[in-house]
Amino acid sequence: MTEEHLQELRAAPRTVISVDAMGGDRGPAAVVAGIALSAAKNPDIRFILHGQRDELEKLVARRKPLRGRVEIRHADGVVTMDAKPSHVMRHGQDTSMWSAIDSVRHGEATVAVSCGNTGALMLLSIMRLRKLPGVNRPAIACLWPSRNPGGFNVMLDVGADVRADERDLLQYALMGTSYARNGLGLDRPRVGLLNVGTEENKGRAELKAAHDLIEAAAEQANYSFVGFVEGGDIPSSKVDVIVTDGFTGNVALKTGEGTAKLLGDFMREAFTATPLSKVAALLAYTSLRRLKKRMDPRRANGGVFLGLNGTVVKSHGSSDATGVSAAVKLAFELAQSGFTERLAARVAASNATGPDALRELAGGRKG
Amino acid sequence: MTEEHLQELRAAPRTVISVDAMGGDRGPAAVVAGIALSAAKNPDIRFILHGQRDELEKLVARRKPLRGRVEIRHADGVVTMDAKPSHVMRHGQDTSMWSAIDSVRHGEATVAVSCGNTGALMLLSIMRLRKLPGVNRPAIACLWPSRNPGGFNVMLDVGADVRADERDLLQYALMGTSYARNGLGLDRPRVGLLNVGTEENKGRAELKAAHDLIEAAAEQANYSFVGFVEGGDIPSSKVDVIVTDGFTGNVALKTGEGTAKLLGDFMREAFTATPLSKVAALLAYTSLRRLKKRMDPRRANGGVFLGLNGTVVKSHGSSDATGVSAAVKLAFELAQSGFTERLAARVAASNATGPDALRELAGGRKG
Numbered sequence: 001m002t003e004e005h006l007q008e009l010r011a012a013p014r015t016v017i018s019v020d021a022m023g024g025d026r027g028p029a030a031v032v033a034g035i036a037l038s039a040a041k042n043p044d045i046r047f048i049l050h051g052q053r054d055e056l057e058k059l060v061a062r063r064k065p066l067r068g069r070v071e072i073r074h075a076d077g078v079v080t081m082d083a084k085p086s087h088v089m090r091h092g093q094d095t096s097m098w099s100a101i102d103s104v105r106h107g108e109a110t111v112a113v114s115c116g117n118t119g120a121l122m123l124l125s126i127m128r129l130r131k132l133p134g135v136n137r138p139a140i141a142c143l144w145p146s147r148n149p150g151g152f153n154v155m156l157d158v159g160a161d162v163r164a165d166e167r168d169l170l171q172y173a174l175m176g177t178s179y180a181r182n183g184l185g186l187d188r189p190r191v192g193l194l195n196v197g198t199e200e201n202k203g204r205a206e207l208k209a210a211h212d213l214i215e216a217a218a219e220q221a222n223y224s225f226v227g228f229v230e231g232g233d234i235p236s237s238k239v240d241v242i243v244t245d246g247f248t249g250n251v252a253l254k255t256g257e258g259t260a261k262l263l264g265d266f267m268r269e270a271f272t273a274t275p276l277s278k279v280a281a282l283l284a285y286t287s288l289r290r291l292k293k294r295m296d297p298r299r300a301n302g303g304v305f306l307g308l309n310g311t312v313v314k315s316h317g318s319s320d321a322t323g324v325s326a327a328v329k330l331a332f333e334l335a336q337s338g339f340t341e342r343l344a345a346r347v348a349a350s351n352a353t354g355p356d357a358l359r360e361l362a363g364g365r366k367g
Numbered sequence: 368m369t370e371e372h373l374q375e376l377r378a379a380p381r382t383v384i385s386v387d388a389m390g391g392d393r394g395p396a397a398v399v400a401g402i403a404l405s406a407a408k409n410p411d412i413r414f415i416l417h418g419q420r421d422e423l424e425k426l427v428a429r430r431k432p433l434r435g436r437v438e439i440r441h442a443d444g445v446v447t448m449d450a451k452p453s454h455v456m457r458h459g460q461d462t463s464m465w466s467a468i469d470s471v472r473h474g475e476a477t478v479a480v481s482c483g484n485t486g487a488l489m490l491l492s493i494m495r496l497r498k499l500p501g502v503n504r505p506a507i508a509c510l511w512p513s514r515n516p517g518g519f520n521v522m523l524d525v526g527a528d529v530r531a532d533e534r535d536l537l538q539y540a541l542m543g544t545s546y547a548r549n550g551l552g553l554d555r556p557r558v559g560l561l562n563v564g565t566e567e568n569k570g571r572a573e574l575k576a577a578h579d580l581i582e583a584a585a586e587q588a589n590y591s592f593v594g595f596v597e598g599g600d601i602p603s604s605k606v607d608v609i610v611t612d613g614f615t616g617n618v619a620l621k622t623g624e625g626t627a628k629l630l631g632d633f634m635r636e637a638f639t640a641t642p643l644s645k646v647a648a649l650l651a652y653t654s655l656r657r658l659k660k661r662m663d664p665r666r667a668n669g670g671v672f673l674g675l676n677g678t679v680v681k682s683h684g685s686s687d688a689t690g691v692s693a694a695v696k697l698a699f700e701l702a703q704s705g706f707t708e709r710l711a712a713r714v715a716a717s718n719a720t721g722p723d724a725l726r727e728l729a730g731g732r733k734g
């Protein structure tokens with residue numbers, strides 16, 4: 001490396017992402033391959049990589065784009081996919097996941113990325129980063145392929161907590177719009193509340209209360225509230241942010257993924273069924289490639305934990321290099337936009353008014 | 368019609384389906400076109416058609432396959448899509464929907480079919496047909512395109528009630544397996560309970576209780592219990608019947624339909640994007656047609672109301688002739704298999720053992 005090159009590196013605006021190298025189904029090789037992809041595309045990114053030092057040093061040395069851009073932190077332990085989150089919380093101090101989160105806690109990195117055990121990652125994140133003042137339940141937000149110009153909608157919670165009351169759902173609306181502003185670049189996101197019908201008298205009682213709370217907070221928090229939406233509206237262009245509890249959101253997310261996979265398989269079968277259809281697949285090669293890319297769940301990889309003092313991106317457990325790279329890209333964009341601070345400010349502003357004040361406002365409108 | 372032909376008709380085993388002609392988005396013309404499609408394919412089917420007599424007589428007269436096979440029952444009123452179910456219950460005596468259900472109540476028809484307002488249809492069905500002894504919450508079951516040899520899985524409840532406790536979920540398992548036996552021809556259906564993780568310690572409390580109840584009843588009720596399944600498993604080949612509450616089930620159903628529609632649109636765009644891809648679409652015509660059929664939501668049309676003294680099939684509100692015909696086909700198959708009686712016998716047998724006995728059994732296993 002020339003002296004000039006080194007100077008250039010030092011002068012560049014750096015964004016540091018903390019990466020848990022060990023937790024995924026495909027092991028550290030896939031993670032290192034993924035961050036190498038990101039590094040090759042993005043000169044402004046740096047990494048702190050957590051895991052077995054010997055193994056990681058070898059893997060990193062093989063990737064030219066990573067030269068001089070990765071700091072390795074040794075961690076002996078690995079959080080396995082079937083580990084009990086409560087056990088990890090008590091005995092996981094030596095794990096790469098714990099270490100990756102602590103880099104955000106100590107301000108060395110802006111965002112942490114892990115492919116590991118979701119439950120353990122959430123519990124450790126809450127314990128090490130702490131919830132933002134005023135947030136009762138943190139949430140996981142995902143990007144959902146949609147008909148909107150940006151190509152994605154935001155949905156939350158998709159699995160942080162199986163329950164949510166009306167105040168939690170209001171917090172999700174605030175956090176989700178903050179994410180949509182910073183992650184999708186929307187000025188005034190449109191929020192919908194997931195329900196089984198769009199009429200106001202349908203659905204569960206807490207949803208009616210949440211409807212009024214979210215409606216009342218819309219002006220102050222600068223979003224539009226479109227009211228109740230249904231499952232079929234999740235990928236639609238009539239909404240940007242879909243708010244729901246973590247049980248329903250997780251079932252919807254996995255149902256959508258499962259349906260896409262089934263139809264993808266049907267399509268593959270259709271284009272290998274006959275010699276003619278194989279020729280057709282060749283002719284439509286470019287279009288089919290674009291279609292495949294559009295349907296690729298790895299593109300939307302990365303559930304973002306919202307409501308903590310720090311941002312954590314959960315990559316799919318089975319992520320390959322492409323998936324890890326997508327999660328890192330998302331982490332980088334959120335870091336660059338100062339997302340953590342903006343979200344905290346947004347939640348603080350809503351607390352200044354206060355959920356109780358909002359609830360009264362909502363109640364007052366009705367009475 | 369020759370005398371011989373008439374004798375033939377009289378001798379044939381008849382199955383009578385009661386059809387609400389008026390409630391759908393496309394009006395009676397689509398319904399009459401649909402039953403004509405069914406009549407053309409199936410010589411053993413007869414209809415009682417409910418709605419405006421003048422209009423229906425004209426529509427029926429135009430369809431040759433319906434000659435001599437339709438009895439029209441005049442009903443002045445129509446239940447609109449935005450009617451309040453409670454209002455229909457109090458004031459809907461003159462509607463075609465009420466009349467269609469009453470034909471089943473009076474034993475003139477075996478199964479009723481309607482494209483109308485789901486909430487009103489459910490409430491009227493409960494009121495006029497009554498719940499089976501021992502059933503607390505009736506459920507709506509749907510067929511879900513799957514990787515299983517039969518091409519479909521059963522899911523319930525997809526929207527009869529937004530809540531279900533563990534005893535309701537056990538009833539759904541019993542009713543769903545009965546449906547899978549009669550509708551899909553499976554001897555020993557495999558039942559899964561929808562949750563956000565497959566580990567036994569995940570999810571909501573009532574789901575853990577339901578897990579134990581459904582497991583304990585498996586032997587007696589002749590099904591296999593595969594435990595918790597996730598959203599991604601709904602179209603899989605590891606399960607035949609997916610049990611969930613009506614809120615979650617409805618969101619999942621509509622999410623799946625919305626995803627399929629989005630991907631279908633993406634595919635259409637891909638095959639009209641370039642001249643080459645248009646040629647490809649022509650070459651792959653047969654395969655694409657088969658694929659389109661496989662993805663066609665109209666094929667799986669028909670939510671079946673379970674848990675009543677009589678069977679009601681809810682066809683999609685926007686059903687065209689193909690959709691109505693699919694719902695009628697399903698109604699016919701259920702009528703032929705003596706489904707109503709079999710389901711009642713199954714629920715009665717489980718009541719003889721008693722849900723309380725089952726609960727004790729489940730509790731005893733744990734303790």
